[in-house]
Amino acid sequence: MTLLAVNELSKYFGGVKAVDGVSFGVDHGEIVGLIGPNGAGKTTCFNLISGLLTPTRGSVSLLGHSLGGLAPYYRSRRGLARTFQNIQLFGGMDVLENVLTGCHQRQEIGAFRALWPGRGVRRAETRAEERARELLALVGLAERADFPADALAYGEQRRLEIARALAQEPRLLMLDEPAAGLNSRETEDLMTLLQELRERGITLLIIEHDMTLIMGLCHRVVVLDHGQVIAAGPPSEIRRDPRVIEAYLGREEDDGDL
Numbered sequence: 001m002t003l004l005a006v007n008e009l010s011k012y013f014g015g016v017k018a019v020d021g022v023s024f025g026v027d028h029g030e031i032v033g034l035i036g037p038n039g040a041g042k043t044t045c046f047n048l049i050s051g052l053l054t055p056t057r058g059s060v061s062l063l064g065h066s067l068g069g070l071a072p073y074y075r076s077r078r079g080l081a082r083t084f085q086n087i088q089l090f091g092g093m094d095v096l097e098n099v100l101t102g103c104h105q106r107q108e109i110g111a112f113r114a115l116w117p118g119r120g121v122r123r124a125e126t127r128a129e130e131r132a133r134e135l136l137a138l139v140g141l142a143e144r145a146d147f148p149a150d151a152l153a154y155g156e157q158r159r160l161e162i163a164r165a166l167a168q169e170p171r172l173l174m175l176d177e178p179a180a181g182l183n184s185r186e187t188e189d190l191m192t193l194l195q196e197l198r199e200r201g202i203t204l205l206i207i208e209h210d211m212t213l214i215m216g217l218c219h220r221v222v223v224l225d226h227g228q229v230i231a232a233g234p235p236s237e238i239r240r241d242p243r244v245i246e247a248y249l250g251r252e253e254d255d256g257d258l
């Protein structure tokens with residue numbers, strides 16, 4: 001069953017065709033990799049799918065419903081959550097509070113509290129906090145709940161961002177370079193976590209340069225270059241595809257070797 005459908009999606013910045021007629025689908029339960037050299041248009045695709053950018057043309061739909069014109073918040077209500085290439089946390093807040101900002105339930109409590117303060121609201125808050133603590137345990141940060149987010153090590157911040165995205169209870173979790181800056185041990189732990197998420201029914205779309213992660217986890221890989229899809233298929237085929245090898249080897253600034 002198709003969860004996400006991206007159809008002829010394009011984004012032009014002046015003369016730069018950052019994303020140029022990109023189409024691909026993600027089925028429910030799949031782990032799909034979105035790869036390509038720096039500047040290929042991967043992050044722009046995520047920004048279009050999550051609603052941070054408006055496409056020049058093309059469409060995105062989730063479970064057959066168009067997301068066109070919907071602001072990011074409403075897309076997240078429909079089941080999309082994402083993390084950012086440059087980690088975006090609330091540095092001054094503690095770790096638990098960061099996860100709570102992802103809870104829709106919690107966001108609604110804020111409004112209800114003003115109108116009907118009372119036991120029902122407190123119960124909902126307790127539930128949200130329990131859930132947030134479960135998610136912290138899942139990503140291995142249970143012991144860090146009371147730390148300020150900006151006191152965490154880099155790899156921990158990446159995992160916190162994933163926990164906050166999971167608090168939105170997404171159907172599709174989109175990760176923009178989750179292994180960037182991680183050492184090989186941390187990358188292995190991340191792969192275990194992502195596998196676990198998939199077993200819990202979360203579909204994953206992952207931008208990543210780490211080919212061990214992409215080849216080890218993904219059912220299917222979509223390759224972008226110059227804003228266009230140049231190849232798509234299972235990892236074993238992608239790594240042998242001459243167009244893909246050329247796209248990577250043709251760029252000296254890129255270290256992503258297949």
Ligand SMILES: Nc1ncnc2c1ncn2[C@@H]1O[C@H](COP(=O)(O)OP(=O)(O)O)[C@@H](O)[C@H]1O
Nearest residue numbers: 013016018036037038039040041042043044045
């Ligand atoms: N807000 C923007 N304004 C102008 N150009 C942009 C903007 N965002 C991205 N670009 C350009 O679009 C292209 C694709 O960028 P990006 O999607 O970040 O690539 P990737 O994530 O694959 O490295 C690049 O040439 C980049 O400079």
Ligand SMILES: [Mg+2]
Nearest residue numbers: 042043044085
């Ligand atoms: Mg990027």
